Amino acid sequence: MTDAAMAAEGGLDTFPKLILRNARIRAGLPAMREKDFGIWQTWTWAEVLGEVEAAAIGLAEIGFQRGDTCAVVGANRPRLYWTIMAVQSLGGVPVPVYADAIAEELAYVLEHADVGFAMCEDQEQVDKVLSVAENLPGLRHIIYDEERGLADYDHSRLSSFVTIQQKGRDRLAADDSAAQAFLDSIAAGKGSDISIILYTSGTTGRSKGVMLSAERCIKAATDTVEFDRLTERDEVLAYLPLAWVGDHYLNYAQGIVAGFCMACPESSATAAHDLKEIGPSFYFAPPRVFENMLTQLTIRMQDAGALKRWMFDYFIGVARRYGEKILDGHSVPASGRLLYWLGHLFVYGPLKNVLGFSNIRVAYTAGEAIGPDLFSFYRSLGLNLKQLYGQTEAFLYVTAHPDGHVRADTVGPPSPNVDVKIAENGEVLFKTPGQFIGYFKNDEATKETIDAEGWVHTGDAGFFDTDNQLKIIDRAKDVGKLRDGTLFAPKYIENKLKFFPNIKEVVAFGDDRDFVCAFINIDLNAVGNWAEKNNLAYGSYQELAAHPDVNRIIEGHVDQTNQDLAREPAMAGAQIKRFLVLHKELDADDGELTRTQKVRRRFIAERYAPLIEAFYDGSSEKFVETEVTYEDGRRGKIAATVQIRDMETYPTRAAEATREAAE
Amino acid sequence: MNAFVRSDQAAPEDGIKAGEVMLRVENVSLAFGGVRAITDVSFDILKGEIRAIIGPNGAGKTSMLNVINGFYHPQEGEIWFRGVKRSNMKPHQIAHQGIARTFQNIALFKGMSTLDNIMTGRLTMMRRNMLWQALWTGPAEAEEIRHREFVERIIDFLEIQHIRKMPVGRLPYGLQKRVELGRALAAEPQLLLLDEPMAGMNLEEKEDMSRFILDVNSQFGTTIALIEHDMSVVMDLSDRVVVLDYGKKIGDGTPDEVCRDQTVIDAYLGVSHD
Numbered sequence: 001m002t003d004a005a006m007a008a009e010g011g012l013d014t015f016p017k018l019i020l021r022n023a024r025i026r027a028g029l030p031a032m033r034e035k036d037f038g039i040w041q042t043w044t045w046a047e048v049l050g051e052v053e054a055a056a057i058g059l060a061e062i063g064f065q066r067g068d069t070c071a072v073v074g075a076n077r078p079r080l081y082w083t084i085m086a087v088q089s090l091g092g093v094p095v096p097v098y099a100d101a102i103a104e105e106l107a108y109v110l111e112h113a114d115v116g117f118a119m120c121e122d123q124e125q126v127d128k129v130l131s132v133a134e135n136l137p138g139l140r141h142i143i144y145d146e147e148r149g150l151a152d153y154d155h156s157r158l159s160s161f162v163t164i165q166q167k168g169r170d171r172l173a174a175d176d177s178a179a180q181a182f183l184d185s186i187a188a189g190k191g192s193d194i195s196i197i198l199y200t201s202g203t204t205g206r207s208k209g210v211m212l213s214a215e216r217c218i219k220a221a222t223d224t225v226e227f228d229r230l231t232e233r234d235e236v237l238a239y240l241p242l243a244w245v246g247d248h249y250l251n252y253a254q255g256i257v258a259g260f261c262m263a264c265p266e267s268s269a270t271a272a273h274d275l276k277e278i279g280p281s282f283y284f285a286p287p288r289v290f291e292n293m294l295t296q297l298t299i300r301m302q303d304a305g306a307l308k309r310w311m312f313d314y315f316i317g318v319a320r321r322y323g324e325k326i327l328d329g330h331s332v333p334a335s336g337r338l339l340y341w342l343g344h345l346f347v348y349g350p351l352k353n354v355l356g357f358s359n360i361r362v363a364y365t366a367g368e369a370i371g372p373d374l375f376s377f378y379r380s381l382g383l384n385l386k387q388l389y390g391q392t393e394a395f396l397y398v399t400a401h402p403d404g405h406v407r408a409d410t411v412g413p414p415s416p417n418v419d420v421k422i423a424e425n426g427e428v429l430f431k432t433p434g435q436f437i438g439y440f441k442n443d444e445a446t447k448e449t450i451d452a453e454g455w456v457h458t459g460d461a462g463f464f465d466t467d468n469q470l471k472i473i474d475r476a477k478d479v480g481k482l483r484d485g486t487l488f489a490p491k492y493i494e495n496k497l498k499f500f501p502n503i504k505e506v507v508a509f510g511d512d513r514d515f516v517c518a519f520i521n522i523d524l525n526a527v528g529n530w531a532e533k534n535n536l537a538y539g540s541y542q543e544l545a546a547h548p549d550v551n552r553i554i555e556g557h558v559d560q561t562n563q564d565l566a567r568e569p570a571m572a573g574a575q576i577k578r579f580l581v582l583h584k585e586l587d588a589d590d591g592e593l594t595r596t597q598k599v600r601r602r603f604i605a606e607r608y609a610p611l612i613e614a615f616y617d618g619s620s621e622k623f624v625e626t627e628v629t630y631e632d633g634r635r636g637k638i639a640a641t642v643q644i645r646d647m648e649t650y651p652t653r654a655a656e657a658t659r660e661a662a663e
Numbered sequence: 664m665n666a667f668v669r670s671d672q673a674a675p676e677d678g679i680k681a682g683e684v685m686l687r688v689e690n691v692s693l694a695f696g697g698v699r700a701i702t703d704v705s706f707d708i709l710k711g712e713i714r715a716i717i718g719p720n721g722a723g724k725t726s727m728l729n730v731i732n733g734f735y736h737p738q739e740g741e742i743w744f745r746g747v748k749r750s751n752m753k754p755h756q757i758a759h760q761g762i763a764r765t766f767q768n769i770a771l772f773k774g775m776s777t778l779d780n781i782m783t784g785r786l787t788m789m790r791r792n793m794l795w796q797a798l799w800t801g802p803a804e805a806e807e808i809r810h811r812e813f814v815e816r817i818i819d820f821l822e823i824q825h826i827r828k829m830p831v832g833r834l835p836y837g838l839q840k841r842v843e844l845g846r847a848l849a850a851e852p853q854l855l856l857l858d859e860p861m862a863g864m865n866l867e868e869k870e871d872m873s874r875f876i877l878d879v880n881s882q883f884g885t886t887i888a889l890i891e892h893d894m895s896v897v898m899d900l901s902d903r904v905v906v907l908d909y910g911k912k913i914g915d916g917t918p919d920e921v922c923r924d925q926t927v928i929d930a931y932l933g934v935s936h937d
Contacts, residue, residue: 035824036819037812037815037816037818037819038811038815038818038824038827039815148820148878148882149878151881151882152881266824266825267822267824267825269824269825270824270825273825
């Protein structure tokens with residue numbers, strides 16, 4: 001590396017400058033891998049710099065200028081990451097777009113971001129961009145990675161990534177100053193420049209472009225790299241969507257800051273295989289992924305021989321007793337340690353190897369609530385699984401569990417250098433080092449989100465538990481109050497109940513009411529299974545749901561939930577006083593759930609208004625008739641008399657303590 | 664990077680240009696005892712085209728395919744392949760000639776992985792003897808690596824990376840069909856015969872398979888002859904169609920021409936033959 005390159009590194013306040021540094025001090029260390037034709041190919045940091053240099057000079061050749069934006073559409077492929085790096089080197093702004101976005105969504109983002117260039121993974125993405133190109137006057141050139149099927153296209157404004165790089169290499173060979181121009185361009189980048197625009201997924205209205213500056217991105221990533229002690233010896237599998245903040249932060253930003261290696265899976269379908277082969281040391285997955293893994297595992301164990309099943313059950317029992325304590329460094333009797341060591345030898349070790357978890361030092365989950373059983377299952381195997389809470393607007397981390405202080409029901413204390421405050425209405429506010437600059441071309445939304453004092457409003461409601469750990473309870477707009485002023489967070493209560501396998505869906509009511517009530521849907525599989533084992537005959541969902549024994553089981557679950565709630569001072573007032581097991585399954589066909597299986601609270605409240613009335617007028621049963629739509633579109637009616645049950649509520653534990661003191 | 668680079672063992676190029684006759688069937692008749700499966704059928708297949716053979720059940724389509732790939736020897740008539748009149752050959756000699764096929768009923772090794780199944784398609788090109796291969800060293804190793812690379816390109820092309828190491832018997836039907844196509848491609852055929860490549864597939868699998876057939880044809884210039892029942896697929900895919908009924912040729916031409924032909928319409932709608 002020349003002196004010129006070292007000079008270009010400057011204050012290390014942009015990603016290209018850090019890549020220059022990595023290419024100098026970690027020249028021979030792996031930076032990226034991709035499985036190609038069945039074999040893992042590796043690029044060192046020096047090689048990555050070479051690829052980026054060629055791409056950047058090639059892009060400049062076809063007219064890319066400082067300030068231009070370039071959409072990046074596709075899966076996690078090295079060339080797509082190199083495009084992001086090359087665009088940043090030229091002082092441009094990359095705009096990654098979700099690969100599965102439909103053409104209209106893509107058109108919206110591309111138009112809103114004024115993209116001049118688009119890097120597409122393959123023919124599918126090129127077709128999508130071309131189909132909306134007429135509405136994109138600013139689009140000057142489309143580049144693609146995978147050549148297949150594109151040979152016959154008009155190439156006047158279309159080039160393969162390879163040709164762009166070739167242009168760059170030709171220029172480098174012909175012109176001695178090209179290399180210096182590339183370094184100058186990196187040196188000209190400032191930390192305050194927009195490093196990337198990440199579009200939010202847009203579950204609520206149009207997606208917004210979150211502008212992140214280079215220095216803030218790097219600062220945030222530096223903090224968490226230190227927090228989890230990540231080094232150049234770590235390795236990740238980059239399988240999260242390229243356009244999601246999780247991938248850009250956990251893999252791209254942390255990878256470049258810490259200098260570790262990022263492996264790209266062969267295809268999304270092979271990610272599980274690739275995980276096993278790579279054996280990453282840092283891993284992130286949403287709770288759903290962990291849940292699927294456990295389901296698969298359980299099914300496969302049921303097919304295993306008797307001896308294996310016995311070993312599995314026995315040692316999982318051992319792990320449940322001692323695993324988490326050992327992981328957190330608590331004291332465990334010597335016999336426990338010995339059993340756990342044997343368990344590791346026979347069960348946990350091989351199991352983790354199959355799942356690709358053998359080398360994991362740090363694993364995170366986030367996005368939704370994770371069941372405590374599920375969470376502790378993985379932890380008991382010795383997997384250092386933790387939770388974090390974050391947002392695109394924060395450049396990810398707001399809170400995260402430090403090693404050794406992990407709980408299933410919290411998302412951890414504020415991350416290093418992050419300030420978190422709870423607003424009066426319960427909304428979580430934060431200031432983070434990685435905080436976004438604003439929404440692209442949407443000052444109004446920016447003003448709504450960042451208040452005058454600089455606090456960013458998350459839209460989530462939460463509170464701090466006794467040990468400074470944050471609990472997220474619901475979306476702030478869904479959180480209400482009982483008539484006596486007690487906080488009522490429906491989703492928090494519903495999630496607690498839904499962790500019971502027998503319960504599929506819950507809808508809690510209580511906003512502006514005297515107490516909390518709940519509709520409960522039983523899980524037909526789980527309860528049906530139980531009924532079969534207990535020789536309980538039933539003809540339909542409705543019949544099973546109305547069975548007194550089933551109601552008794554559910555009553556037990558509600559009681560357990562109330563006891564749990566009583567332990568949390570902030571939530572104790574919102575215990576469930578009355579509940580009923582609904583006579584029909586909530587169904588998207590009837591408009592009761594969204595297509596993504598989320599409860600449509602308001603609609604349900606209207607549809608079942610007589611039942612809610614019955615909750616609060618004290619009746620113990622109610623006859624209802626409900627119209628249903630069958631799958632073939634026919635309509636019918638279900639009539640039933642629904643039983644309503646009263647529940648005992650518990651005093652809060654704090655109150656208990658005072659009472660004891662008084663006696 | 665993804666273009667297939669023909670390896671040195673490939674069937675020799677013969678100087679036939681696209682659009683020239685690759686295979687000619689002249690007045691072929693085939694009978695099994697007293698049953699006449701094919702009667703006096705003539706047609707040709709041009710290099711680089713997709714040629715469909717259609718007809719009602721029992722029309723002699725599969726028999727025709729078996730004649731083309733040398734499995735059946737017709738009693739009368741001649742087969743000209745790449746300008747050479749073909750004498751009776753054993754099937755493996757045909758394979759060496761550069762003709763590969765897939766079957767109406769999947770014929771894969773169910774217990775072997777996708778990778779190994781496709782690898783079997785390369786067998787005719789393995790030059791080292793069994794001893795070398797068993798020792799798996801020196802030239803045998805180099806040869807296997809070369810073949811493996813080719814097979815990996817096929818896996819990439821057919822997008823079946825995720826089932827590379829799965830036993831074929833555990834795969835769904837549509838994927839098995841794709842693996843079978845992969846094995847046929849592994850032989851680097853000049854002429855690819857597909858016997859009902861889309862039978863029993865759902866719409867999405869059919870669309871996928873159609874795309875792969877078109878890609879094979881356009882990217883590697885492989886000439887393809889296929890039998891298919893789904894008329895919409897035939898009309899979309901093929902350049903020319905030959906129609907058989909009761910062992911006789913009753914139509915030949917572009918899909919449009921064939922569609923308008925009264926004899927063909929009658930054959931499909933079932934006019935009595937007396």
